Amino acid sequence: MDDSYFMSQAIEEAKKGLAEGGIPIGSILVKNGLIIGRGHNQRVQHDSVIHHAEMNCLETAGRLTAKDYKDCTIYTTLSPCPMCSGAILLYKIPRVVIGENQTYMGDEAHLKDQGVELTVLRNQECVQLMQDFIKEQPALWNEDISV
Amino acid sequence: MDDSYFMSQAIEEAKKGLAEGGIPIGSILVKNGLIIGRGHNQRVQHDSVIHHAEMNCLETAGRLTAKDYKDCTIYTTLSPCPMCSGAILLYKIPRVVIGENQTYMGDEAHLKDQGVELTVLRNQECVQLMQDFIKEQPALWNEDISV
Numbered sequence: 001m002d003d004s005y006f007m008s009q010a011i012e013e014a015k016k017g018l019a020e021g022g023i024p025i026g027s028i029l030v031k032n033g034l035i036i037g038r039g040h041n042q043r044v045q046h047d048s049v050i051h052h053a054e055m056n057c058l059e060t061a062g063r064l065t066a067k068d069y070k071d072c073t074i075y076t077t078l079s080p081c082p083m084c085s086g087a088i089l090l091y092k093i094p095r096v097v098i099g100e101n102q103t104y105m106g107d108e109a110h111l112k113d114q115g116v117e118l119t120v121l122r123n124q125e126c127v128q129l130m131q132d133f134i135k136e137q138p139a140l141w142n143e144d145i146s147v
Numbered sequence: 148m149d150d151s152y153f154m155s156q157a158i159e160e161a162k163k164g165l166a167e168g169g170i171p172i173g174s175i176l177v178k179n180g181l182i183i184g185r186g187h188n189q190r191v192q193h194d195s196v197i198h199h200a201e202m203n204c205l206e207t208a209g210r211l212t213a214k215d216y217k218d219c220t221i222y223t224t225l226s227p228c229p230m231c232s233g234a235i236l237l238y239k240i241p242r243v244v245i246g247e248n249q250t251y252m253g254d255e256a257h258l259k260d261q262g263v264e265l266t267v268l269r270n271q272e273c274v275q276l277m278q279d280f281i282k283e284q285p286a287l288w289n290e291d292i293s294v
Contacts, residue, residue, distance in 0.1 A: 047210055050202045050234065059197050063190070066293040086233020086254065087197065091293045107233065110257060146213040146238045 001033055003075075003097050007121055010075040010099065013040040013053065014129055020045050023137075023144055024129040027057035028075040031068060037061025043144055052144075053077065054084035058091070069093050077126040079106035081145060089114055099126030103134070104145060148180055150222075150244050154268055157222040157246065160187040160200065161276055167192050170284075170291055171276040174204035175222040178215065184208025190291055199291075200224065201231035205238070216240050224273040226253035228292060236261055246273030250281070251292060 006028050013026025017040035029037035039056030042048040051059070054076050069091040079101035080088060088096060088111060095117040101108065108118055134141045153175050160173025164187035176184035186203030189195040198206070201223050216238040226248035227235060235243060235258060242264040248255065255265055281288045 043210070048206060049208075049210055049238075050197060050206050055197045059195060061196075063194055063196055063290065065290065069293060082233040082236035083230065084233070086229040086231070086236075089229035089233075089254070091196075107236070143210065143212065146216060 003119060003121065006030055006035070006073075006075045007077070007097060007099055007123060007126075009035060009038065010053075010077050011123075011125055011129070013038055013057075014077045014126070017041050017045075017053075018129065018133065023140060024133050025053040025076070025078045027053035027077070029057050029061045029072055030075065031072045036072075041144070044140070050083070052081060052084050054080055055087055058087055064091075066092060073097060075099075077123070078130060079104055079108060079120075080111070082107040082110070085111050088116060095119070097121065099123040100130070102127055103130040150266060150268065153177055153182070153220075153222045154224070154244060154246055154270060154273075156182060156185065157200075157224050158270075158272055158276070160185055160204075161224045161273070164188050164192075164200075165276065165280065170287060171280050172200040172223070172225045174200040174224070176204050176208045176219055177222065178219045183219075188291070191287070197230070199228060199231050201227055202234055205234055211238075213239060220244060222246075224270070225277060226251055226255060226267075227258070229254040229257070232258050235263060242266070244268065246270040247277070249274055250277040 010026040014024040018024040022044040023041040026040045042051035073095040077099035085107035157173040161171040165171040169191040170188040173187045189198035220242040224246035232254035
């Protein structure tokens with residue numbers, strides 16, 4: 001079970017979101033090699049402005065202690081926006097694996113400043129999912145990142 | 148309708164949370180002088196790790212455009228944590244009115260760096276709500292800020 005496997009699981013979540021008519025971004029929370037949370041963007045499905053993929057993933061993982069989060073890595077198909085970056089900082093998750101940051105660059109600078117370890121995989125399937133989606137639904141994507 | 152009035156509404160939300168057995172932090176979203184969202188921390192009530200007061204408030208306000216958020220001020224009884232600060236940055240809410248930051252200092256530095264206007268009211272009712280709560284439920288408070 002390596003970064004590539006866990007990213008494939010985050011991509012599965014992104015595809016679930018797409019199949020539901022939503023924005024194809026997925027996320028997985030892994031603790032000591034086990035998936036303990038998974039989620040995808042819920043803007044369309046639940047008219048949610050806070051359930052970005054990473055947030056939805058953290059919510060499904062449930063209430064954990066600070067000690068639990070210290071052993072976690074969060075995987076996300078797209079660079080985490082300021083809100084999701086902030087959630088990662090609140091819960092002091094030490095490592096983030098990012099599918100791609102070519103389509104959108106989140107608040108990686110702030111995460112790095114605060115000592116979070118970032119790995120960017122430059123995964124082409126993640127890029128393609130977003131590029132195809134943005135071509136189809138530009139307004140929805142702009143709403144999701146508030147531009 | 149001034150900051151003091153809107154903060155009293157955020158305090159009402161905090162008290163609703165307390166009456167439900169939850170963490171007494173409340174928030175209000177105001178657009179052009181009208182309250183368009185309100186919420187309070189839902190960690191206990193819904194076992195939520197993402198519905199901090201400000202997040203719950205943004206969620207109840209619903210899906211808005213970037214143009215809408217530009218005309219908003221968010222009121223919160225307690226200094227916004229990194230997650231809530233990140234949500235404020237994602238949605239580019241230009242002004243935050245904070246009840247108090249004596250009990251807990253959120254990511255005000257990052258908000259200021261990004262040009263958000265902050266007003267801290269040093270409201271003693273907000274301080275008292277938190278001090279009483281933390282005395283009663285220290286573990287719950289630590290969980291909420293992940294320490």
